[in-house]
Amino acid sequence: MSEQSTPASTSTTTTEENPTPTLAEAVRKFKTDELIDFLRKEEDLELDDDDLEIFRKQKVIGRDFLNSTKQDFRDYGLKGGPAKRLADFAKEVKEKKLRAYSSYKTRKDFEGVMRKFGIDGKNIKKIPSFSPETEKIEDNDKELQYCINHLKYIMSDLGSAADSNEALRCEYISTILHASLHIARRITKKRISLEPEFEIIGDEATGRVDFAIKKVLDTLDEELICITEGKQSDLAKGYMQNIMQLESSYHTNTRKRKASEAFDDKFDYLYGIVSTATDWHFIMYTPEKIYRTKATYNVPLAEDILEDDAELCRNLKKVLEVIVGLLKDRVNVDDSPAIKRARTEQYIKKRK
Structure with missing residues (x-):
């Protein structure tokens, strides 16, 4: 689906369709x-x-x-x-019944989610942009090289990511996320974890997200910092489901803060990733507004990479540099809402 597209009025059922909790x-x-x-x-x-x-x-x-x-x-x-x-x-x-994230799939749903953030539009191009800080990764980085080799192993065994089923897409996405986390942990010296099929219950919606990335604060406490939603082609649907997942994650983080850590200003921000395994889109969520990257990021995952992986190396490195930059930013930022607000404003002003 193109960026201009909106979700169809009907959609196939996903594996997330379970009885909705109250x-x-x-x-x-x-x-x-x-x-x-x-x-x-x-x-x-x-x-x-x-x-x-x-x-x-x-x-x-x-x-x-x-x-x-x-x-x-x-x-x-x-x-x-x-x-x-x-x-x-x-x-x-x-x-009160909560909605499943997967139930957000119609044109009306899309417009409703956009209105929550003051956006009057019927396609994702209406979402304002931000320019994330990226982290330079060298061509000979060991995690990059391991990721390239592992992607080629998957390709050799299971085939192209194009038109693949959800399990195969998630295999490719997981490999790229794991490489990003290893690099981010190496750079920041912070504890960051990746959890697939993680359940997040919000005030309006609930369900399992494909991948949750968390900053580990101590043995009993952790903070959600990035949520990844894998989609085959329906980009607009992926965006609105990811945005609702991020909203639920924001409320989860807010509720978990101890009274001693609470601020009168509840401002915070999280990052979202919508990916088909080949195409990668990045979202910055705040309780007041949402933003997306305008740049297009594509990882070639077709069988020709088995013969020549030069293009895979170039494009994969760009995606890793964005993800690592997002994680580095989010685990290092001070807890003060004022500082977090200033940080997001910096990324908004940098947009082209």
């Missing part, structure tokens, strides 16, 4: 600080800091919240109004 399944797992942050975002509840502090003092967690009645909320110390609103909201949460 929002309650996510809320039930919330710790106290995650629950407070979740409730604070519900402006129509009109809860003030004193109300939310009661949840902390009473050590109320997600499971408690869902099972609480108006009287329970009163017993915690809340006034009648907030207690009634919270009891009603708990019931709504238990009934």
